[in-house]
Amino acid sequence: MQTLKYLQGYPAHLTEQVNQLIAKEQLAGLLLKKYPKPHTVTTEKALYDYVVDIKNQYLKKSAPISKVAFDNKINVIHHALGLHTFVSRVQGGKLKAKHEIRVAAIFKSAPEAFLRMIVVHELAHLREKEHNKAFYQLCCHMEPNYHQLEFDMRLYLTQLDTFGPIYS
Template sequence: MTVLKYLQAYPQTLQDQVRHLIERDQLGAYLSDRYPAKHAVQSDKALYAYALELKQEFLRNAPSFDKVLFDNRLDLTHRALGLHTTISRVQGAKLKSKKELRVASLFKDAAPEFLNMIVVHELAHLKESDHNKAFYKLCEYMQPGYHQLEFDLRVYLTWRDLQGKT
């Protein structure tokens, strides 16, 4: 039986459906039928503009961010697809803090829905630091169908592992 490390928290019936697709070698076809497009956001500058547009639409009163970038160092071995960080630096007599959003580089080649889901997730951390009910409610507000996209992203990561694209 195939171990589905990204789907372990989901009900056994869903895991069995994914295993069935794997056994019939149809997981890639399922994903490409469901998510056929690729996004055009390929540079850090474009990612910054993309994140800023989402923030302006949904989180006008949230703290702003200073940097958004694709990060080659973020990967699945560190269990991070995106990060939000606050970096504090001393400048003279003042303490300045800058907020950064980092998105794993694997999303350069992913479906636009997956990129949107990750950016929404990281933006939601500007208002809610913990993964609690309010956090997921905010994610669902910014991206209707967020939970389904999160599941499908986990299926996509499973497919990538099967293809040897870690």
Template sequence: MKPINYLAGYPPQLQQQATELLHSGKLAEHLHTKYPQSHPVQSDKALYSYVCELKNDFMRNSPPLSQVRYDSKLNVLQQALGMHTFQSRVQGSKLKAHNTITVAALFKQAPAEFLRMIVVHELAHFKEKDHNKAFYQLCQHMEPDYHQLELDTRLWLLCRDHAKGLLLPG
């Protein structure tokens, strides 16, 4: 299988450093030391409550969430860690919004900070559809360490794949 490059958008120097740490075994140790706690959000019901709480803290005026769930079929190999869907439907004379967030089931075992980063990312898509400057500003408003958490999440995924033998040596 071809190596998954979670770090494709990052500078070559950072990619090289991550690769060296990965192969020396120090990257996983570093991430575990930095993020020792997993989270208690294990069920779809708990995830719904968790997401609604974050949404209510930062996006009170946005439409309510219709569904939030973990999905074991989200394909990390295609960079899908979470998904948001927004549908508008006409019901009589009213326009009803249907907002759904789906999070990859692998985040049940992730550190709490990584789950928060994914949820913040998906919530931000309800206001900003594209990955533009306004989108990332909203992410940082909800989670000030957003960019560092995104990088660390990518490194965690890299370690996870390496441990499972999904990456080619080198």
């Protein structure tokens, strides 16, 4: 049995099922059946528009997003979902704050559902800094299938590590 680094903390019965899928080389098939094609959000401008549309739908009164980008430097093992950064600077006598969202470049060719789940996760940090109950309630408000998508995204990362990409 293989160590499933993206599925640590999940129950043994689930990880056993994933190991069986890997042994039979059926993980890609499962993912392709559920998510047959990657999203079409490939430019930084399209990603920005995508994020702002979701933000405006659910978090109208939250602070504006100043930058959204795909980032090649995000280490997926530690930051599987991307990064939300909050930068405060004093300019003149005023305090300027900026919110930035960075999505790991590995998700540039992932299913749209995974991109949405990552964006929802990072947008939830506008209101909730910690990964607490309120944070996950907000994630589920914006994306009702949040927890299933997070699990499936972890399967996708496992597929990438084990066999490579499934979308060309």
